[in-house]
Amino acid sequence: MTSQFDFILIDDSAFDLFIYEKLILKSGIGNSVRPFNSAQDALEYLTGEGDRLPKTVILLDLQMPGMNGFEFIDQFDLLPVSLKSQIKIYMLSSTIDTRDIEKAKASIHIIELLSKPLEIGTLKAILQD
Amino acid sequence: MSDSKIRILYIDDEEHNLQSFKASFRRQYDITTTISVVEAEEIMENQEFHVLLADQRMPGMTGVQFFEKIRSKFPESIRILITGHTDISAAIDAINKGEVFRFIDKPWDYTYVENAITHAYDIYKTRAELKQRNLDLQKAYEELDKFVYSASHDLRAPLMSVLGIVNLALMEDDVQSQNEYLDLIKQSVKKLDTFIINIIDYYKNARGVQAITEIDFNQLVNDVTEAIKFLPEFGKIDMVTKINQTGVFYSDAMKLRIIFNNLITNAVKFQDIKKESPFIKLTVDATPEHTKITFEDNGLGIKKDDIEKIFKMFYRAGATNSGSGIGLYIVHEAITKLQGSINVTSTAGEGSIFEINIPSVNK
Numbered sequence: 228m229t230s231q232f233d234f235i236l237i238d239d240s241a242f243d244l245f246i247y248e249k250l251i252l253k254s255g256i257g258n259s260v261r262p263f264n265s266a267q268d269a270l271e272y273l274t275g276e277g278d279r280l281p282k283t284v285i286l287l288d289l290q291m292p293g294m295n296g297f298e299f300i301d302q303f304d305l306l307p308v309s310l311k312s313q314i315k316i317y318m319l320s321s322t323i324d325t326r327d328i329e330k331a332k333a334s335i336h337i338i339e340l341l342s343k344p345l346e347i348g349t350l351k352a353i354l355q356d
Numbered sequence: 357m358s359d360s361k362i363r364i365l366y367i368d369d370e371e372h373n374l375q376s377f378k379a380s381f382r383r384q385y386d387i388t389t390t391i392s393v394v395e396a397e398e399i400m401e402n403q404e405f406h407v408l409l410a411d412q413r414m415p416g417m418t419g420v421q422f423f424e425k426i427r428s429k430f431p432e433s434i435r436i437l438i439t440g441h442t443d444i445s446a447a448i449d450a451i452n453k454g455e456v457f458r459f460i461d462k463p464w465d466y467t468y469v470e471n472a473i474t475h476a477y478d479i480y481k482t483r484a485e486l487k488q489r490n491l492d493l494q495k496a497y498e499e500l501d502k503f504v505y506s507a508s509h510d511l512r513a514p515l516m517s518v519l520g521i522v523n524l525a526l527m528e529d530d531v532q533s534q535n536e537y538l539d540l541i542k543q544s545v546k547k548l549d550t551f552i553i554n555i556i557d558y559y560k561n562a563r564g565v566q567a568i569t570e571i572d573f574n575q576l577v578n579d580v581t582e583a584i585k586f587l588p589e590f591g592k593i594d595m596v597t598k599i600n601q602t603g604v605f606y607s608d609a610m611k612l613r614i615i616f617n618n619l620i621t622n623a624v625k626f627q628d629i630k631k632e633s634p635f636i637k638l639t640v641d642a643t644p645e646h647t648k649i650t651f652e653d654n655g656l657g658i659k660k661d662d663i664e665k666i667f668k669m670f671y672r673a674g675a676t677n678s679g680s681g682i683g684l685y686i687v688h689e690a691i692t693k694l695q696g697s698i699n700v701t702s703t704a705g706e707g708s709i710f711e712i713n714i715p716s717v718n719k
Contacts, residue, residue: 247520
């Protein structure tokens with residue numbers, strides 16, 4: 228029996244939101260998927276939900292207009308501990324820039340940097356750990 | 357008083373020396389004088405001087421000591437020492453500690469002084485130019501760095517989307533949804549192609565040679581809109597063009613094409629599909645001296661916070677699939693190269709007006 232997760236996707240690309248929502252639901256790993264095309268909107272959603280938020284996995288894009296992935300992490304850091312402890316963040320990006328990779332590694336909130344395209348096998352393996 | 361004059365500060369405790377210097381060079385240079393080194397420093401706080409002249413023998417502080425004191429704070433000004441007593445240890449100090457550019461012997465000779473000041477100013481100018489070049493280079497380097505970072509992202513992202521779609525399609529048995537995936541792949545490939553075309557435009561605009569020809573705005577606008585009108589995204593937009601051209605206008609057709617193409621495409625891309633009758637009004641008023649172009653639409657409009665940033669490279673206002681963040685940057689660059697100006701007024705939800713003014717290029 229594999230466990231299921233509630234997902235939040237944050238990506239400015241409507242293609243990628245569509246792709247990963249489908250992929251997560253089809254593979255059976257996701258219980259629910261909530262897509263956001265702006266990091267700002269996602270942040271507002273999290274703040275609004277507060278303690279009602281179930282255990283959630285966030286797949287966070289890096290390069291986005293407005294608030295980018297790292298800026299989202301900076302804001303996330305300021306959220307209450309009870310809320311943060313409900314959330315696991317994975318960065319999902321096509322970046323190959325070493326500075327980005329180092330920065331993602333150094334962040335205490337980013338569990339891992341996953342590269343696009345996301346292979347469902349990889350995601351499953353990571354989440355089952 | 358003209359700004360192009362060489363600005364000189366002369367410090368000497370003997371008032372009559374200052375007077376005679378002023379009398380000789382007043383017409384040629386912008387001269388400030390003082391008998392006190394303390395006051396000299398205060399003056400320098402408020403005004404920049406190209407050349408500093410100081411007498412060596414002054415009570416309290418010698419010219420060399422003064423130069424040594426102010427050298428690190430005002431490194432740009434070129435220092436000249438005036439001395440009546442040739443004293444070898446003062447000369448050594450002047451060079452080593454005060455980093456003096458020239459000595460002037462008292463009583464001074466008009467031509468000699470003039471020469472020294474001219475040469476000092478040349479050095480001042482060369483250093484200032486070098487400094488500016490270094491700043492420009494640094495800026496260009498930073499831009500290049502940013503360009504490579506963003507361009508590599510924008511080139512890879514659509515490819516990774518395609519791979520993601522392929523992965524998804526492989527999981528699917530239903531043939532009907534395969535078509536949906538193919539359509540997504542098509543859109544993603546198109547997006548990549550648009551980006552590549554934009555990059556090429558940018559390069560042509562930035563590095564290409566200007567090709568000045570007679571501009572026929574009717575022809576130009578026609579060429580550009582023909583290509584856009586048949587795009588499926590064009591939808592039911594009502595495009596009205598009013599071109600009023602009198603006489604011959606010279607400019608770079610390539611750059612104008614980039615401007616028209618990007619602004620019309622933007623108006624199409626960011627149309628408000630909720631509106632009953634979307635429109636683009638294009639007005640061109642061209643005379644042999646000057647052309648004014650306005651693009652007005654009732655599209656999505658631009659948020660207040662975004663208006664200042666839309667011309668920045670890779671800035672994308674809001675989340676959208678079709679924006680690469682480079683179109684308006686190229687427009688801005690092209691207009692700057694044509695020595696024109698662009699002005700935007702926009703209200704989110706209502707529409708935007710881009711007004712462009714371009715002078716004719718004289719052949």
